[in-house]
Amino acid sequence: DAGITQSPRHKVTETGTPVTLRCHQTENHRYMYWYRQDPGHGLRLIHYSYGVKDTDKGEVSDGYSVSRSKTEDFLLTLESATSSQTSVYFCAISEIASGGRDTQYFGPGTRLTVL
Amino acid sequence: KQEVTQIPAALSVPEGENLVLNCSFTDSAIYNLQWFRQDPGKGLTSLLLIQSSQREQTSGRLNASLDKSSGRSTLYIAASQPGDSATYLCAVISGSARQLTFGSGTQLTVLP
Numbered sequence: 001d002a003g004i005t006q007s008p009r010h011k012v013t014e015t016g017t018p019v020t021l022r023c024h025q026t027e028n029h030r031y032m033y034w035y036r037q038d039p040g041h042g043l044r045l046i047h048y049s050y051g052v053k054d055t056d057k058g059e060v061s062d063g064y065s066v067s068r069s070k071t072e073d074f075l076l077t078l079e080s081a082t083s084s085q086t087s088v089y090f091c092a093i094s095e096i097a098s099g100g101r102d103t104q105y106f107g108p109g110t111r112l113t114v115l
Numbered sequence: 116k117q118e119v120t121q122i123p124a125a126l127s128v129p130e131g132e133n134l135v136l137n138c139s140f141t142d143s144a145i146y147n148l149q150w151f152r153q154d155p156g157k158g159l160t161s162l163l164l165i166q167s168s169q170r171e172q173t174s175g176r177l178n179a180s181l182d183k184s185s186g187r188s189t190l191y192i193a194a195s196q197p198g199d200s201a202t203y204l205c206a207v208i209s210g211s212a213r214q215l216t217f218g219s220g221t222q223l224t225v226l227p
Contacts, residue, residue: 033214043159043204043217056212090158094213102147102213104206106159 003027004107006091012113019078021110023091025071031094032074033104034058034066036087043090049074081114088112117142117209121218128195129226136190136221138205143183146213150179150190151204153220159204163190195225 003026034046045058047066091107151159163179171180178191206215
């Protein structure tokens with residue numbers, strides 16, 4: 001257990017509503033990531049953060065925004081949810097240890113359904 | 116753009132058999148390669164990390180090898196058990212974000 005929690009774990013919402021997913025870590029790692037997992041597409045990077053207030057886009061960032069005001073929290077927001085954003089969302093953390101080892105550890109996931 | 120492919124997509128073996136899962140990637144400019152296990156409806160569990168300068172890593176019955184120049188990695192599972200049944204994911208760490216690019220996984224079933 002790498003000290004990563006995600007909330008909520010399950011959410012059902014309607015098209016057009018805003019949704020915020022939270023990732024919390026207790027490890028004080030610098031890098032945090034949001035991925036989504038979909039059948040036929042595997043896991044894909046949405047956004048990532050390399051420090052407080054330092055974020056950047058990943059492969060599938062359209063329709064998503066992120067914020068990181070504290071080292072331990074990384075928020076993913078769907079400003080206006082669409083059915084195509086129905087997915088399982090995973091948060092991951094990483095720290096580049098000495099020797100270049102940067103194992104990524106994953107949270108338990110959030111299953112989001114947009115009706 | 117980095118692409119990762121895993122073969123086979125699914126594999127069913129009897130208990131006790133040794134097996135090999137394959138992973139290939141298109142861009143050899145990677146930092147590390149990581150193997151994960153995912154059980155149905157669950158998160159990802161890191162199994163092994165191989166740095167780009169290494170050739171292999173071992174953990175218990177698992178051995179992962181890396182041939183960076185040819186863009187290939189294998190995960191060897193010795194004496195398979197029903198508890199090994201899961202989806203195994205290969206991912207490479209590359210790019211300025213040190214992000215993971217995943218393969219689609221190999222779904223392994225070990226029959227008792």
